[in-house]
Amino acid sequence: MSTTTVAHHDEHADHPTGIMRWLTTTNHKDIGTMYLTFALIMFLVGGSMILAIRAELFQPGLQLMNPDFFNQLIGVHALVMIFAALMPAATGFANWMIPLQIGAPDMALPRLNNWGFWLLPPAAILLTLPFTLALFGIGDGALATGWTFYPPLSVQGGIGVDFAIFSVHLLGISSVLGSINVIVTIFNMRAPGMTLMKMPMFVWGWLITAFLLIATIPVLAGAVTMLLTDRHFGTHFFDAAGGGDPILFQHLFWFFGHPEVYILLLPVWGFIPQILQTFSRKPMYGYKAQVYSFWGIGALSVIVWAHHFFTAGLPVPALLYFMYSTMAISLPLAVLFFCWIKTMWKGSMSFETPMLFTVGWVILFGIGGLTGLVLADVAADAQYHNSYFIVAHFHYTLFAGGIMGIMAGVYYWLPKMTGHMYNEKLGKTHFWLTAISFNLTFIPQFFLGLAGMPRRIPDYALQFAEFNMISTVSAFVLGLSQLLFVYIVITCVRGGKKASDQVWEGAQGLEWTLPSPPPYHSFTEQPVIK
């Protein structure tokens, strides 16, 4: 943990210093900072894993690693990025911003909050330890099933699967605790006059995310627990020989897994309209429509799971149902896109780094959504399932739609959190490097998928060589540009031009009424919203 990074906040607060401050803190800003730092570190860990994979895929044939290690890398890359980078980053923002945006002195259950965070480092260690042990010749490495744990492979796998299962348990408990905290905070801690329909979109996004989390994470925990008992205690949940069914696991997993997509995205969908209205200098368009769309998407997200395994042999009526319900999600999503674009329409727009990331986000996430519509089509999915097309699709939704959205939020609120402006020039450079190299990494993968290159395989046919080469080179540019992001964040934390209270000319909301950085204990007397 970087204990020095935020050390200048604490002039007027009585709390332990040094490492004990971070171990014992119940302050929402401290915990938020720890979540964000943890997410950034794990983002780099997960990123290095995928760069190793891209290096292997630079040329056809096996050059750098054996297929088993390759399989371990892809699974752990995904688990790290989803559970240890994106989700903690969103939770970090929840901790920092929800109390500030609703005028609460802190999160509702501060001790739970501390516990929720400190479950994460052990979970991350459990997830990555098998690699390290394998280097010393102990065990056979991490889970090699991909992040989805599909049986029968995961039932047969080595001890790495058990490590991952326990890691998922810890991560699950952590997210559930965090979500309970968010819901209680939002329901009980709002400032007088802050009605539900006056809450900022980010708070709305997190409220629905939190409900989805507490409803679906336990299903994942249950599914991996069944896997564990299948592996070690002779049960037959997923073992066809004993009357079980491997497809059942896919149902259970994706009952969690599909809402998970929206769990990752809803907080970001909350960032977007707030940033757009700030830099368009006009109120956001269609607040109510956006809130209802959030609810609509949240509700639809739990009834569409089987589109992740159209090719597993579902009966035709089920295929039709899941196809139409999946496509139905694009309706509320289209409402959101309309509102985002209309918010910018005829605004006096300026393009600081957060706005660049946000506008880029709207376009790239749009591509992610539209390619998802292709995959929702049962007939087309039969062709594209498990190809690089889907890899490119979900990186447009989760890297562009998730991580670039988080970065927009970082640039937007970092001056508020630290009290310093970041280096605008470097920020813009970071955006352009990220956006261009991201597209050059994943557009070739769309073509590879259309041409039939399967995912999760370390070798490929010669005809795919050029596109893979382009993709690998761009992936390295993309990865290295994130070091610039780390540099920008660190220099901004250390010092820089003093940020004003409002920071951005058009910024609206309670958090901008506080000084930058906000005092250690803010809103001890709650503001009254008219």
Added chain:
Amino acid sequence: MTINAENGSSSLAEQRNLANKKLGFKLVWIVVGSIVFAFALVPLYDVLCTMTGLNGKTNSTATELKNAKVDNTRWVTVQFTSNVMPGLGWNFYPKQASIKLHPGQVETVLFEAKNITSQVVAGQAIPSVTPGIASGYLKKIECFCFTRQELKAGETKIMPLRFFVSPDLPSDVNEMTLSYAFFSADKR
């Protein structure tokens, strides 16, 4: 909620803490409910599969042959395939690739299994019917898949299956495939 007196503020804060804890515990019930739901899905899924034929599950105990009216106006082709799953040292295949029959007509088909290891090995066959919609209409009267099968070292065994296709079979289904996967049934 303007707070004037010191003690007023502390009691208000206490009240709020209490309310927070209460709501927190209420939310824990949703979590508990979801865990129960996850485990309840296992039997529910089984019931759903048996009811709808999802996943091609067929009856795992013998069906009684009742008022079998043979529908001579229709022909149905039933194909047979077989798999031996990893961990079972057997050869296993159907003696005939397919059979043509009228709905309601009882037929016997034979499968041959051979233990190619030097030990006594037990196996369990798991059937599955494609298309799934037809699986409820393929009725087994007698099947080697109803029980565990044990073969001595090098033993060959002919395994019979007596079945019929229910005359209620939807009229657009004229062909179905019955697939058997033989799993090792020895304790690992």
